[in-house]
Amino acid sequence: DIQMTQSPSSLSASVGDRVxxxxxxxxxxxxxxxxxxxxxxxxxxxxxxxxxxxESGVPSRFSGSGSGTEFTLTISSLQPEDxxxxxxxxxxxxxxxxxxxxxVEIQ
Amino acid sequence: EVQLLxxxxxxxxxxxxxxxxxxxxxxxxxxxxMSWVRQAPGKGLEWVSAxxxxxxxxxxxxxxxxxxxxxxxxxxxxxxxxxxxLRAEDTAVYYCRTEVYCSGGRCDYWGQGTLVTVSS
Numbered sequence: 001d002i003q004m005t006q007s008p009s010s011l012s013a014s015v016g017d018r019v020x021x022x023x024x025x026x027x028x029x030x031x032x033x034x035x036x037x038x039x040x041x042x043x044x045x046x047x048x049x050x051x052x053x054x055e056s057g058v059p060s061r062f063s064g065s066g067s068g069t070e071f072t073l074t075i076s077s078l079q080p081e082d083x084x085x086x087x088x089x090x091x092x093x094x095x096x097x098x099x100x101x102x103x104v105e106i107q
Numbered sequence: 108e109v110q111l112l113x114x115x116x117x118x119x120x121x122x123x124x125x126x127x128x129x130x131x132x133x134x135x136x137x138x139x140x141m142s143w144v145r146q147a148p149g150k151g152l153e154w155v156s157a158x159x160x161x162x163x164x165x166x167x168x169x170x171x172x173x174x175x176x177x178x179x180x181x182x183x184x185x186x187x188x189x190x191x192x193l194r195a196e197d198t199a200v201y202y203c204r205t206e207v208y209c210s211g212g213r214c215d216y217w218g219q220g221t222l223v224t225v226s227s
Contacts, residue, residue, distance in 0.1 A: 001169070034215070036152075038152070043202055043217035043218065043219060043220060044152065044202075044217060046215040049212070049213070049215070053212070055215075056211055085151075087151065087152050089152075089154070094157060094166035095154055095157075095166055095167065095168045095169075096142070096154035096157070097154060098144075098151060098152040098153065098154060099151075100151050101151040101152070
């Protein structure tokens with residue numbers, strides 16, 4: 001099974017900061033990776049699919065990059081509504097695997 | 108509009124069974140794979156199981172293999188998760204999820220979740 005290692009597990013940042021979250025796959029997964037944002041009590045919301053494609057309606061301050069085993073989610077200028085938990089998901093092969101999550105908190 | 112509506116959650120004793128359902132609408136159900144994802148209280152997301160559109164192939168996380176069975180009834184547009192030999196660590200909100208073709212590619216849909224609590 002493919003393991004996804006996500007880092008950091010949490011971070012504190014201020015409005016306007018640039019934030020980067022990383023996921024590493026235990027083996028190559030091409031670009032079969034999604035990024036999700038989850039707020040308390042809500043279902044996850046997909047932000048990025050195919051590693052770097054921005055979901056319709058998602059602000060352009062969110063971007064994804066990477067291929068193979070290393071992937072990055074970047075928020076170019078953190079906004080108050082971006083404080084949430086973020087997850088990567090590999091869907092290259094079954095079983096799918098989520099990263100452990102990154103909680104983005106207000107500094 | 109695509110909608111996924113889970114039901115069947117509740118309180119069950121360790122070792123017990125429960126069947127979750129996910130009623131789908133707004134898309135051609137039989138054409139798409141469906142999956143279950145869970146989230147234990149205060150924890151991260153965990154992929155649980157998936158089934159292809161025809162129902163001919165199923166996949167499971169190691170943590171549930173041999174205890175959970177995913178199935179679907181394409182005539183009823185409904186996905187199921189039969190959960191047997193439940194353990195305390197199966198306590199979680201269970202979401203059903205799918206990706207369907209939409210303008211611009213494939214859109215990702217989740218239900219609102221149903222809570223399963225395994226406790227004596």
